[in-house]
Amino acid sequence: MDDIKTENAMAPRARPEILAMKGYVSARSLVATGESTVFLDANECPYEPFVGASGLARYPMQQPPELVSAVCGWLDISSRNLTITRGADEAIDCLMRAFCVPAQDNIIICPPTFAMYAQSAMLQGVETRKVALGEGFALDTDGIMARVDDNTKMVFVCSPNNPTANLMDREAVVGLCHALAGRALVVVDETYIDYAGTDSMAADLENFANLVVLRTLSKSHAAAGLRCGMAIARQDVTELLHKVLAPYPLPQPVVQAALTILRPENQQRLALRRGEIIARRDAFAAAAAEMAGEMAGEMAGEMAGVRAILPTDANYLLMIVDDADALCARAAASGYILRNQSHQPGLEGAIRVSIGTEEEMAGLLAILRGEALAVAAEERVARHVRKTSETAISVAVNLDRKAPVKIATGVGFYDHMLDQIAKHAGFSLQLECDGDLHIDPHHTIEDCAIALGAALRTALGDKRGIGRYGFCLPMDEALVTVALDLSGRYFLDFKADFPADHVGDLPTDMIEHIFRSLAENMQANLHIAVEGENAHHMVEACFKGFARALRQAIRQDGADLPSTKGML
Numbered sequence: 001m002d003d004i005k006t007e008n009a010m011a012p013r014a015r016p017e018i019l020a021m022k023g024y025v026s027a028r029s030l031v032a033t034g035e036s037t038v039f040l041d042a043n044e045c046p047y048e049p050f051v052g053a054s055g056l057a058r059y060p061m062q063q064p065p066e067l068v069s070a071v072c073g074w075l076d077i078s079s080r081n082l083t084i085t086r087g088a089d090e091a092i093d094c095l096m097r098a099f100c101v102p103a104q105d106n107i108i109i110c111p112p113t114f115a116m117y118a119q120s121a122m123l124q125g126v127e128t129r130k131v132a133l134g135e136g137f138a139l140d141t142d143g144i145m146a147r148v149d150d151n152t153k154m155v156f157v158c159s160p161n162n163p164t165a166n167l168m169d170r171e172a173v174v175g176l177c178h179a180l181a182g183r184a185l186v187v188v189d190e191t192y193i194d195y196a197g198t199d200s201m202a203a204d205l206e207n208f209a210n211l212v213v214l215r216t217l218s219k220s221h222a223a224a225g226l227r228c229g230m231a232i233a234r235q236d237v238t239e240l241l242h243k244v245l246a247p248y249p250l251p252q253p254v255v256q257a258a259l260t261i262l263r264p265e266n267q268q269r270l271a272l273r274r275g276e277i278i279a280r281r282d283a284f285a286a287a288a289a290e291m292a293g294e295m296a297g298e299m300a301g302e303m304a305g306v307r308a309i310l311p312t313d314a315n316y317l318l319m320i321v322d323d324a325d326a327l328c329a330r331a332a333a334s335g336y337i338l339r340n341q342s343h344q345p346g347l348e349g350a351i352r353v354s355i356g357t358e359e360e361m362a363g364l365l366a367i368l369r370g371e372a373l374a375v376a377a378e379e380r381v382a383r384h385v386r387k388t389s390e391t392a393i394s395v396a397v398n399l400d401r402k403a404p405v406k407i408a409t410g411v412g413f414y415d416h417m418l419d420q421i422a423k424h425a426g427f428s429l430q431l432e433c434d435g436d437l438h439i440d441p442h443h444t445i446e447d448c449a450i451a452l453g454a455a456l457r458t459a460l461g462d463k464r465g466i467g468r469y470g471f472c473l474p475m476d477e478a479l480v481t482v483a484l485d486l487s488g489r490y491f492l493d494f495k496a497d498f499p500a501d502h503v504g505d506l507p508t509d510m511i512e513h514i515f516r517s518l519a520e521n522m523q524a525n526l527h528i529a530v531e532g533e534n535a536h537h538m539v540e541a542c543f544k545g546f547a548r549a550l551r552q553a554i555r556q557d558g559a560d561l562p563s564t565k566g567m568l
């Protein structure tokens with residue numbers, strides 16, 4: 001079965017120059033290595049870098065054996081049939097480069113479908129022929145066969161399909177494999193198969209020399225950031241893919257993380273997660289479909305105009321609405337990004353919704369019901385952009401929402417501390433800073449505090465209904481007392497003697513600066529006193545204590561002004 005002379009073997013259909021070339025022979029693939037092997041062959045540095053990881057100094061194998069065996073165990077396949085790549089995207093690209101002669105060959109895709117097939121073809125100078133999905137987004141096999149010619153090298157079948165979310169009929173795919181035997185590859189993209197509750201087609205490799213199955217850890221294994229995907233194909237095709245693939249496509253940390261993800265106990269946890277996502281998807285679909293029912297009634301008015309929720313076999317679904325552009329814009333105004341698919345043929349009014357956390361989906365339902373809009377008018381929000389020659393900062397706060405909280409200052413420990421402020425004070429904070437960190441973190445730290453203070457002051461508006469005051473908080477041996485009055489007058493009293501000059505990448509002499517900038521720009525009276533022995537605890541206690549005091553201070557309770565002066 002794995003012999004290149006097999007009937008209908010596909011390698012002869014590859015680009016002649018790829019067939020003829022010798023693959024690049026990397027240093028590590030030449031020798032069998034052991035514990036005591038001395039590597040003086042690849043101009044590597046003999047030491048490990050100072051990043052707390054090991055194994056970085058040496059080139060990895062193109063297909064690291066440990067990972068290969070973990071993937072083979074997971075997918076129940078032989079290593080002769082496996083190519084691990086930087087995401088399924090790279091597998092698509094390798095197939096394209098191995099098989100398609102530029103300016104001569106063509107591929108067939110079935111839109112609406114995943115965009116990378118056509119993208120990859122374009123990069124290789126290959127024609128993309130489109131045979132639209134039929135009724136119920138089913139494969140039009142007759143239509144496909146009518147477009148196949150001698151230069152057709154691949155037909156891409158995405159199952160479950162992105163964005164329509166439906167599984168393709170197995171018999172139809174099998175029929176295509178038969179019909180195209182010895183002529184073209186049938187590439188079945190099973191990125192979402194783990195959500196679909198059906199078996200992979202990888203087992204059909206036994207029967208079809210022209211079948212290629214794509215898998216990835218991105219969507220089903222919560223690892224889109226990892227870049228680890230794979231192609232499963234007959235040995236002759238696999239050997240060609242290895243030739244085309246970069247010599248070292250899998251960075252050592254990626255290999256380590258993938259091995260961890262694929263451990264049985266983590267696979268089990270991820271399977272439970274997928275179960276939760278599917279249950280949440282179905283609950284969301286039911287709630288949204290109910291709104292579509294109500295739509296028919298008199299309540300239509302300001303609501304989202306949901307017309308239908310389409311069936312789904314994946315961790316996303318298509319929602320058909322009256323005005324997809326308007327709804328996407330409205331959702332974006334509340335910080336929710338949806339994928340507008342309404343401009344694709346056959347998808348009028350369609351929005352693709354990925355299934356997020358419980359809280360996120362509840363938030364989206366509120367947006368669909370128009371509730372988020374109603375609240376928005378009363379919400380205390382502020383956006384603040386601050387640009388100097390030293391820093392460019394954008395900060396957005398919403399004192400009446402808890403999410404999103406996204407912070408990126410470029411100073412890791414400071415991000416952590418600002419995160420504490422948002423989480424413990426209970427407000428939504430999005431803060432991004434592009435600062436002159438190549439000089440030092442001083443400007444970034446101070447300017448972020450200035451911008452955050454100013455945004456908080458703006459968001460507080462006329463301060464009607466707010467509380468004012470303070471908090472005392474222990475953190476292990478550290479004890480902090482924070483008193484805060486949003487009085488409209490700036491004053492800072494800061495008592496701390498930190499026993500270290502840095503916590504992480506945050507200089508401790510900046511802590512007072514931070515609170516001074518915050519107090520000044522919020523026009524607040526702020527007293528902080530902290531004692532302790534561990535600088536990390538002391539600093540974190542300051543931020544948490546400040547956040548807790550702020551939480552009380554910004555909480556609205558009625559519309560009275562907490563002052564006898566009639567103004568704050």
Ligand SMILES: *Cc1c(COP(=O)(O)O)cnc(C)c1O
Nearest residue numbers: 087088089114162191216218229
């Ligand atoms: C997201 C997606 C991919 C990309 O997978 P990576 O492994 O992240 O490159 C491939 N195919 C489909 C259908 C997708 O939706």
